[in-house]
Amino acid sequence: MNARTQLFELSMEGRQVDEAVASIFHSVLFHRSLGKFKYKEEGTYSVGTVGYQDVDCDFIDFTYVCCSSILLDQTLKREISGFSEALRSTGSPGSGQISLEFFQKKKNRWPFPPECIPWEVWTVRLELIKLATEHERQICREKVGDLLTDKILYITEVMNRHDYLPKMPNQAELDLIFDTSYPDIQPYLFKLSFTTSGPSSTTMGNTMKKLIKETLSM
Amino acid sequence: MQDKRDLEKFIKFMALKAAQIIIQSRSGDKVFTKCKPNSSDTDSFNLAIQDVPEALTEAKRVLCKDIISSSIPLCIEISLKTIEGDTMVLETWSLSVISEHIEPMIQLAFTIYNRMGILLKSLLSVSRITPAYKLSRRQGSDSYRICYRIYMGEPQLHTLGDNYKHIRVGQLCTAVGIVHLSVSYRTKMTISPTQTGRDTIMLKSDHFHSDLSPKHTRYQQNEESSKSLYDTVKIGAFVVNKQYTTNEENSHGHIPFSSLLMLHQTSSPPLNSVNQIVNATSIDSICERVIDTCNGNEQLIHNNITSKCNSQNGSRRSSCSTSVNEDFIMVDLKTPFAATNTNSDLGTFYRECQSAPQLQAFMEEQTLAQQVGDLTKQLEAFETNMHLYEDLLTSLYKCENNI
Numbered sequence: 001m002n003a004r005t006q007l008f009e010l011s012m013e014g015r016q017v018d019e020a021v022a023s024i025f026h027s028v029l030f031h032r033s034l035g036k037f038k039y040k041e042e043g044t045y046s047v048g049t050v051g052y053q054d055v056d057c058d059f060i061d062f063t064y065v066c067c068s069s070i071l072l073d074q075t076l077k078r079e080i081s082g083f084s085e086a087l088r089s090t091g092s093p094g095s096g097q098i099s100l101e102f103f104q105k106k107k108n109r110w111p112f113p114p115e116c117i118p119w120e121v122w123t124v125r126l127e128l129i130k131l132a133t134e135h136e137r138q139i140c141r142e143k144v145g146d147l148l149t150d151k152i153l154y155i156t157e158v159m160n161r162h163d164y165l166p167k168m169p170n171q172a173e174l175d176l177i178f179d180t181s182y183p184d185i186q187p188y189l190f191k192l193s194f195t196t197s198g199p200s201s202t203t204m205g206n207t208m209k210k211l212i213k214e215t216l217s218m
Numbered sequence: 219m220q221d222k223r224d225l226e227k228f229i230k231f232m233a234l235k236a237a238q239i240i241i242q243s244r245s246g247d248k249v250f251t252k253c254k255p256n257s258s259d260t261d262s263f264n265l266a267i268q269d270v271p272e273a274l275t276e277a278k279r280v281l282c283k284d285i286i287s288s289s290i291p292l293c294i295e296i297s298l299k300t301i302e303g304d305t306m307v308l309e310t311w312s313l314s315v316i317s318e319h320i321e322p323m324i325q326l327a328f329t330i331y332n333r334m335g336i337l338l339k340s341l342l343s344v345s346r347i348t349p350a351y352k353l354s355r356r357q358g359s360d361s362y363r364i365c366y367r368i369y370m371g372e373p374q375l376h377t378l379g380d381n382y383k384h385i386r387v388g389q390l391c392t393a394v395g396i397v398h399l400s401v402s403y404r405t406k407m408t409i410s411p412t413q414t415g416r417d418t419i420m421l422k423s424d425h426f427h428s429d430l431s432p433k434h435t436r437y438q439q440n441e442e443s444s445k446s447l448y449d450t451v452k453i454g455a456f457v458v459n460k461q462y463t464t465n466e467e468n469s470h471g472h473i474p475f476s477s478l479l480m481l482h483q484t485s486s487p488p489l490n491s492v493n494q495i496v497n498a499t500s501i502d503s504i505c506e507r508v509i510d511t512c513n514g515n516e517q518l519i520h521n522n523i524t525s526k527c528n529s530q531n532g533s534r535r536s537s538c539s540t541s542v543n544e545d546f547i548m549v550d551l552k553t554p555f556a557a558t559n560t561n562s563d564l565g566t567f568y569r570e571c572q573s574a575p576q577l578q579a580f581m582e583e584q585t586l587a588q589q590v591g592d593l594t595k596q597l598e599a600f601e602t603n604m605h606l607y608e609d610l611l612t613s614l615y616k617c618e619n620n621i
Contacts, residue, residue, distance in 0.1 A: 031339050034332075035264040036255040049261040051253035052342060063351065065342045068266075069253050149347040153385060156340035160333075160388030168328075184253035 003101075003118040004163065008151050011127040012144050013137065014088040019057040020144060021080045021124050025100045025192075026055070026066035027152055028122050029076070031159040032102060033067050033187040034178070039171045050185060061145035064152065069185040076192070083194035087128060096196030097125040102188050104166045105176040114176070116189075119164060224327055225394050230281060231262050232334045233292050233313050236341055236399065237277040237368060238267050240294050240311050243345040244354040244364045245270075263335035273366070280368045286315050287395075295367040295374070296350050301360065307377040308350040308364075309403035317395035333390050337399060340388045348385070348403045378404045 012020055035048030051068035066073070083098045100122040105114040131137050166177045166188065178186045242249055251266035261267070284290050291314035297307045345351060354364045375382060387399040584592070600607075 027343050030343065031336055035253075035257060038256065046257055047264050049254040049257045049264055049266045050339075051251040051266040052339075053250040054248040054346065056248070061352075063346045063355075065249075065339075065346055067253065068250060152343050152347050156343055156388060157386075159336055159340055160390070162391070184255055 003121050004158075005121045005123065006154075006158065007123045007125060009125045009127075010144070010147055011129050013059070013131055013140055014084075014128050016059045016140070016144055017084040017087060017126060017128075018077075018080055019060050019062070020148060021083065021098055021126075022066075022076060023055070023057065023060075023062060023064040023148055024124055024151055024155070025076055025080070025122065026073075027064055027155050028100060029072065029187055029190070030065060030067050031155070032120075032190070033069075033072070033185050036182075036184065036186050037174060037178075043170065045171070048184070048186070057145075059141065060148065061142050062148050064148075067185055067187075069182060071182050072185055072187065079192035079194070083196075086194065086196045087126065092128075092196055094128040095126060096194060097123055098192065098194035099123045100190060100192055102190050104189060107176070119166065221327065222394055225330065225392055226285065228327075228330060228334060229286060229315060229392075229394070229397060232338065232397070233281060233286060234274065234277050235262055235265070235267050235338055236311070236313055237292070237294055238269055238273060239338060239341050240296070240345055241273040241366050242268070242270060243342075243351060244296050244366060246354050246357045246364065263331065263338055265335055265338055267338070276368055280370055284370050286313060286370075287317060289372075290314075290370050291373065293369050293371065293373045295369070295377075296354075297365050297367070298350075298353060298357075298362050299365050300362045305365075306407075307374075307404065308353065309348055309401055310373045310375060310378065311399075311401045312373045314398045315392075315395045316398055330390070330392055334397075337388045337390055337397070341399060344385065344387045344401065348401060349405075349407065350403060373402065375402050378402055379406045381405050 008024060010020060030050075030052065033050060035050050037045045037047055039045040052065050053068040054063055055066055056063050080098065083096065086092060087094070087096045101118045102120040103116045103118040106117055107114050129140075131140055169177045174180060177188065179189050180186060251268055254261065254266060257264060281292065286292050291312040293313075294311045295307055296309045296311075297305050299305045350364070353362075357364050382402050382404050384402045385400060387401060389399065390397040
């Protein structure tokens with residue numbers, strides 16, 4: 001099965017990275033999270049309520065809405081700050097990408113672990129820029145805000161399409177579709193991953209690695 | 219049938235929640251609602267949308283009249299109102315159900331319910347990115363307030379100015395039609411006078427007599443001699459309305475100033491000998507009288523001098539009016555843009571005399587206290603300079619003795 005992939009390419013200052021990525025991923029997760037399922041007898045269940053909150057950005061002229069779940073925010077922030085630090089570190093090439101991948105699990109025969117099948121991937125590719133003056137920063141602040149506005153609109157457009165979503169599972173298979181580890185919210189299973197890539201060095205080892213990777217991905 | 223009724227109920231619920239989301243997002247405050255693992259009955263669509271009672275009542279009142287359809291959408295208009303009272307419509311949200319495209323495949327109520335929840339989440343996200351959101355966060359009682367209006371019917375998009383933008387928040391296929399949620403918002407954020415809805419000042423262009431218009435007089439200069447000035451005189455816009463008497467006896471239309479003289483002879487006792495003499499119609503004699511009245515400090519011309527313009531017959535004419543108080547209203551008839559005529563020197567002279575500035579001595583009238591104060595000062599000065607006078611006297615005395 002092919003996963004839907006969405007790619008956003010942005011360039012901004014280093015200090016804007018955390019907020020920009022968080023605004024995109026939080027908006028996606030807000031749409032992709034349900035209230036907690038509470039099972040009663042005979043297969044019936046009730047669905048909890050999703051709370052939300054406004055978040056103002058400090059380095060971007062932008063406000064976004066996200067789920068008011070502290071734990072979900074922590075998960076997201078942890079991964080995003082890892083990416084941001086790697087991107088802004090001294091040895092960094094100044095560009096990289098971070099992905100939010102939704103997947104469902106498929107049980108395998110013992111002793112193999114369940115297989116993860118992605119069904120939607122949101123990728124943000126970033127390039128860092130350096131600004132000299134405060135005036136340029138102010139312009140960048142507004143510009144990134146405008147860019148994020150477009151991204152949010154695109155996200156809502158995708159969310160309201162009648163695209164594939166994993167089927168509502170029964171109680172036994174709930175963990176294969178949803179992340180049930182959060183006490184207050186139930187997002188679809190997701191994971192975050194990032195890479196920082198620079199201009200590829202043409203050593204033999206790298207070329208071989210690339211070849212093997214490409215062969216495997218085919 | 220039951221499904222359809224349920225669906226219509228869902229749509230109505232969704233409309234009420236959408237109204238809440240939009241109105242709350244423009245309150246200027248940040249919104250925070252808690253996640254609840256155990257859902258309560260009031261939380262529709264598994265979303266913790268709080269209800270503002272006032273907005274809920276208003277939305278319910280509007281919604282009870284009609285069922286939302288493609289021709290009658292539910293609209294929520296957000297506008298800005300300044301403390302000066304100027305208003306500007308910022309955006310119009312509209313929720314409609316397009317029944318022409320009915321989804322034949324009947325979906326489960328649960329799926330529809332979930333999708334409505336997603337649509338409301340999208341509305342939450344989109345409501346934070348239109349320009350009105352930033353404006354609403356900056357509102358204050360000393361600058362402007364954000365107002366809302368809920369109505370059923372075609373969205374009034376003409377109020378959004380030129381180049382307004384349209385965003386589709388989302389849509390949802392149901393058995394009764396496609397539920398469509400969108401927003402149109404203003405991009406030009408300047409308040410122009412035409413948008414305030416205030417009445418402009420009504421101007422009536424009949425102040426000047428049509429016969430006196432420069433165009434008219436230019437071509438009919440030779441024919442106007444028969445016209446009496448009294449017929450053409452109009453009171454200036456801000457002049458105290460005084461009764462114009464147009465006595466048949468006084469209307470010596472052809473002779474400049476004759477009426478002025480006549481009026482004075484009859485209405486007031488002679489002030490001096492010159493006045494009595496003046497009954498001629500020659501310009502010289504009129505001049506004499508004018509000078510005389512000026513010198514005699516007789517204030518004939520009131521402050522309310524109204525100037526009007528005319529160049530009839532190439533000469534200036536003045537008309538006067540009289541009242542019980544013997545006030546003059548000098549109406550200087552001079553047509554705008556008309557060429558000045560050398561023959562009008564008399565009129566100029568007359569006017570200059572009448573409007574001669576008051577003597578400064580009379581302008582700066584001191585109070586009694588000031589005058590007394592000055593006197594004491596003067597006396598003091600004289601006393602201090604006493605020795606000078608003494609010296610002078612002694613010197614004079616010496617001189618006299620010497621002689």
